[in-house]
Amino acid sequence: MVNGFGPGTAADGPAPGDHRAEPIRVLVVDDHELFRRGLEIVLAHEPDILVVGEAGDGSEAVEKAADLLPDIVLMDVRMPRRGGIEACTAIKEVAPSARIIMLTISDEEADLYEAIKAGATGYLLKEISTDEVTAAIRAVADGQSQISPSMAVKLLTEFKAMVQRTGEEQRLVPAPRLTARELEVLKLVATGRNNREIARDLYISENTVKNHVRNILEKLQLHSRMEAVVYAVREKILDLEGG
Structure with missing residues (x-):
């Protein structure tokens, strides 16, 4: 289950049946085409979420973000040409209003911490369910932060280490x-x-x-x-x- 790290969890966001003025515009970024396609199929069934584009690496993600100005960017951490964390920083420059959710298999503390410093609003592991992905998109679109529970524990541990x-x-x-x-x-x-x-x-x-x-x-x-x-x-x- 995805936890909200900060003042809101997915449970606090609008339910799928709630009406938004406009659908949440999502850019999907992953170097595995089958994963992108699968995610797009899942999101296509959500009336309040619209996939506006896709990219296969960080460089393409920055270009697409500048052109499409998505609300949410779902992005892998480790990709060829340009990684997700480096792309995160660049996307915040070309599309400042976009909120970025890292969706990755990497449970490395360093990746988590660097993603946060680069401006990511969420960090989810690919082991979560599709329902949790859609709930996280809605929560982040509402200004909340989302992080997989196991990573939240690591993050708080790192915070305490910083204090020590x-x-x-x-x-x-x-x-x-x-x-x-x-x-x-x-x-x-x-x-x-x-x-x-x-x-x-x-x-x-x-x-x-x-x-x-x-x-x-x-x-x-x-x-x-x-x-x-x-x-x-x-x-x-x-x-x-x-x-």
């Missing part, structure tokens, strides 16, 4: 550009809570949570909630050891 490597005691302290409430929200994001849980814990509405997260990303000039957590740990804003 500093050799200093960390505390949740006000950062110059974030309010006290935004810091509270960011810490809850780092623990994996979704919108509903954050709203419940802080006694505020889910819409207020979304507004806080949007403000956090804008202030820190970051692409995703996962990036925000990495930033917060690196800048000694969060104490993940203290819970």
Whole structure:
């Protein structure tokens, strides 16, 4: 099952029967043609998702993203000519509004971490079900982050290691550009809570949570909630050891 890493999970996103003004435009990127075709067939059955193009490597993905301006890019990590992580950075430049989900067999911590730093909003392993893929697309299109559970554990482990490597005691302290409430929200994001849980814990509405997260990303000039957590740990804003 795919977990939401940040203020929302796939369960919080619109159900397949919900109506969107426009379908979610998806670009599929993978160097295996049979995998691309299979994914396109699956997504073709979803009325709110439209595959607008495909690419076989990172270089082609960047070109297609610039031309098609998709909402979501589903992209493998390891591909010939240009890998997915390198392409991720380039896609964010030519299609800033596109949200990128890495869909890969790689469970390497280094790939996960580099993908997040490159601006990926999701990191899913190909072992997940097709239903989970479509749910993740909807969730990410709604501004949430998605990550396979086994990878989420590795990510939090890496965050804690970052804290330990500093050799200093960390505390949740006000950062110059974030309010006290935004810091509270960011810490809850780092623990994996979704919108509903954050709203419940802080006694505020889910819409207020979304507004806080949007403000956090804008202030820190970051692409995703996962990036925000990495930033917060690196800048000694969060104490993940203290819970």
